Amino acid sequence: MSTSHMARNTRGAFRAQAAVELLAYAAFFLFILVSAVGVFLFLQSQETSRAQNAYAQEIAYGFSDSIGVAFTAGPGFYQKVALPPSLLGSNYALAVSKNPNAASFRTGLVYVYWNSSGKPSSFSAPTATASYIFQSVPGQIWGDGELIFISPSAGNLNMSNSNGSISIRKWVT
Helix, strand or coil: HHHHHHHHHHHHHHHHHHHHHHHHHHHHHHHHHHHHHHHHHHHHHHHHHHHHHHHHHHHHHHHHHHHHHHHHCCCCCCEEEEEECECCCCCEEEEEEECCCHHHHHCCEEEEEEECCCCEEEEEEECCEEEECCCCCCEEEECCCCCEEEEECEEEEEEEEEECCCEEECCCC
């Protein structure tokens, strides 16, 4: 084998080795980048979940306070209650436990339901014990024997005290 032929083979071997090293470094740094993005997305998901929980708490206590004000103010009182359209980008539903026997001293509850990271979540806040009347609007305000369900699509609500019963109706301008 001639010297020039060996020199060409040696240069080719160095080029191949350099290419393999370059690919190895690129793969290593790509792995580090993908791992960092994965950790970042996980932490962001945790923070979103925490923020949704805090906002659900704010919605539940706010609605509970509105009921308390209407109950305490007495017959003839009414107020406009605005519902946020979403829970930080997620759909949610509101429910109020209604007690047909308001004299039972059972505390009423306001529930907020939503999906967080693909799992159902909820938060509840205590409210005044009262009897409730509601105007049924399909898909927006409806109820069964124990709960009144309210969708944020109902928009603004008219909450009033009608002779000691809390009335929840769609706000009409």
